[in-house]
Amino acid sequence: MPAHKRILLKLSGEALMGDDAYGINRATIVRMVQEVREITQLGVEVAVVIGGGNIFRGVAGGSVGMDRATADYMGMLATVMNSLALADTMRQEGMTARVMSAIAIEQVVEPYVRPKALQYLEEGKVVIFAAGTGNPFFTTDTAAALRGAEIGAEIVLKATKVDGVYTADPKKDPSATRYTRISFDEAITKNLQVLDATAFALCRDQKLPIKVFSIFKPGALKRVVLGEDEGTLVHV
Numbered sequence: 016m017p018a019h020k021r022i023l024l025k026l027s028g029e030a031l032m033g034d035d036a037y038g039i040n041r042a043t044i045v046r047m048v049q050e051v052r053e054i055t056q057l058g059v060e061v062a063v064v065i066g067g068g069n070i071f072r073g074v075a076g077g078s079v080g081m082d083r084a085t086a087d088y089m090g091m092l093a094t095v096m097n098s099l100a101l102a103d104t105m106r107q108e109g110m111t112a113r114v115m116s117a118i119a120i121e122q123v124v125e126p127y128v129r130p131k132a133l134q135y136l137e138e139g140k141v142v143i144f145a146a147g148t149g150n151p152f153f154t155t156d157t158a159a160a161l162r163g164a165e166i167g168a169e170i171v172l173k174a175t176k177v178d179g180v181y182t183a184d185p186k187k188d189p190s191a192t193r194y195t196r197i198s199f200d201e202a203i204t205k206n207l208q209v210l211d212a213t214a215f216a217l218c219r220d221q222k223l224p225i226k227v228f229s230i231f232k233p234g235a236l237k238r239v240v241l242g243e244d245e246g247t248l249v250h251v
């Protein structure tokens with residue numbers, strides 16, 4: 016029995032690379048989609064936001080002298096590519112998905128229209144929100160918080176490269192320890208960077224909990240959806 020009726024799943028863009036240096040690794044995206052299919056089969060309504068770190072991040076463009084807003088639009092377009100790849104892989108795996116973009120690109124995908132998204136979810140379709148928030152200087156974590164709140168998701172599930180929220184970045188500090196639960200206030204005060212502060216603040220204000228868990232651990236998504244002990248819960 017799933018613990019949640021409707022979820023917003025944030026998938027790491029960077030993880031899509033698998034063992035490759037760039038782009039979308041075929042076996043990785045298929046495996047991710049199969050995990051999502053398992054939870055849709057439990058009857059959970061699933062909306063997805065996918066990052067763009069496997070292709071382009073605005074901060075990288077900014078660091079080599081690009082206009083930051085232009086670089087951020089490139090990052091948002093990267094998330095559109097990932098969203099299209101995800102939806103197409105879902106189609107191949109027998110699922111029905113709809114991509115909705117926060118940036119007008121109507122020859123490619125339909126625009127984000129909230130009532131339409133809600134209708135798709137009620138029909139059991141997976142909705143993939145592309146192009147982040149549609150605004151530069153934000154991230155797809157903030158887009159996940161925003162869309163999660165808009166669609167009335169019960170929780171934001173952040174599937175990422177680490178298996179939870181740690182006292183410090185575990186990739187830089189091997190002595191860091193993992194929290195089982197942490198409040199939004201503590202995560203913000205301690206400046207824990209597993210999500211950006213805007214996403215934390217939005218979820219806190221909307222009383223929308225976040226679960227952070229590993230995208231690489233087989234079965235972790237299903238365990239989270241079933242309410243089993245997995246990853247870190249960030250709560251009000």
Ligand SMILES: Nc1ncnc2c1ncn2[C@@H]1O[C@H](COP(=O)(O)OP(=O)(O)OP(=O)(O)O)[C@@H](O)[C@H]1O
Pocket residue numbers: 026027028029030065066067068069155156174175176177179180181182183184185186207208209210
């Ligand atoms: N306190 C912390 N606890 C856990 N991870 C942390 C912490 N601080 C920093 N991190 C880092 O945050 C990363 C996850 O956030 P990041 O935005 O880089 O990835 P993502 O959202 O999964 O990727 P993408 O932006 O491509 O979707 C982890 O890989 C980890 O190295």
Ligand SMILES: O=c1ccn([C@@H]2O[C@H](COP(=O)(O)O)[C@@H](O)[C@H]2O)c(=O)[nH]1
Pocket residue numbers: 028065066067068071072073074086087088089090091092093094146147148149150151152153154155156157158
């Ligand atoms: O609302 C948004 C969301 C994203 N961006 C840009 O896209 C890239 C990729 O997103 P990640 O969350 O880092 O995976 C991001 O670096 C931004 O440049 C944005 O501008 N606005």
